[in-house]
Amino acid sequence: MAMTLRQKQAAGRYAQYALLAVLALVLILVADWQTLSRAVFNPEIIAQQFPQVITVALKNTLIYTLLGFIVGLTGGIILALMKLSPIAPYRWLATLYIELFRGLPALVVFLAFGYGIPLAFGVRFNSYVTVMLALGLVAAAYISEVLRAGIQAVPKGQLEAARSLGMSHSRAMVTIVVPQAFRIVLPPLTNEVILLTKDSSLVYLLGMSVTQYELAKFGREGISTSGAGLTPLVVAGFCYLIITVPLGQLARTFEKRTNSRSRAS
Numbered sequence: 001m002a003m004t005l006r007q008k009q010a011a012g013r014y015a016q017y018a019l020l021a022v023l024a025l026v027l028i029l030v031a032d033w034q035t036l037s038r039a040v041f042n043p044e045i046i047a048q049q050f051p052q053v054i055t056v057a058l059k060n061t062l063i064y065t066l067l068g069f070i071v072g073l074t075g076g077i078i079l080a081l082m083k084l085s086p087i088a089p090y091r092w093l094a095t096l097y098i099e100l101f102r103g104l105p106a107l108v109v110f111l112a113f114g115y116g117i118p119l120a121f122g123v124r125f126n127s128y129v130t131v132m133l134a135l136g137l138v139a140a141a142y143i144s145e146v147l148r149a150g151i152q153a154v155p156k157g158q159l160e161a162a163r164s165l166g167m168s169h170s171r172a173m174v175t176i177v178v179p180q181a182f183r184i185v186l187p188p189l190t191n192e193v194i195l196l197t198k199d200s201s202l203v204y205l206l207g208m209s210v211t212q213y214e215l216a217k218f219g220r221e222g223i224s225t226s227g228a229g230l231t232p233l234v235v236a237g238f239c240y241l242i243i244t245v246p247l248g249q250l251a252r253t254f255e256k257r258t259n260s261r262s263r264a265s
Helices: 005-030 033-039 043-049 052-083 088-103 106-121 127-153 156-164 169-205 215-226 231-264
Strands: none
Touching: 043 215, 043 231, 052 088, 052 127, 052 169, 052 215, 052 231, 088 127, 106 127, 106 169, 127 169, 156 169, 169 215, 169 231, 215 231
């Protein structure tokens, strides 16, 4: 008797499950677990990473991300409003900035603030200001486009109603349209925070004291001092996941809430 389409699909899934189980079993049998444990999950080296990986590296990563996001969000709001301004020079300046900083790698911006500007102009920033400016200027270009899309998604009737009440265009945008746009763009904004968290690893390029290390720099120094293979980086990577996984879940929650509201309306 010929199988139905549903039965064929079920048989295909079971075959894939069986293949994955066989591959996992082969991996378990052939892997050199002693070498893996020593090089990747060395308990002694893991213990040496604490508590500094939390009290120094994780804390600094969060601080750098927050500083970059504050500058990026502030600049993004200004750029988004300039991009949508009826005044043409504002639109041109915003477009120039966005295209410039979206086209430049964050690495180049970090090198410019960490080394180029101090050498060219004799102006030196401490590590926190350098990271805040480098991350924030790049983030502002991306956040502005996210906010612009959110602003344009707000029904035009909201702006027209505000203008009919006597509000200026700028006041109506800031007090009426932008708050509604924020609710729309919460998921992509949360994803921008995740990207900022990962881009903060570029701090390792800058000369800094031990108390200013972030996770990537901390992991790299752990490898240099202990000679223990990947274990310090595994610890640092796990700490990154402590930040990014909850943020990713938060972004999905915001996205579901936004989709449910759009379907309800």
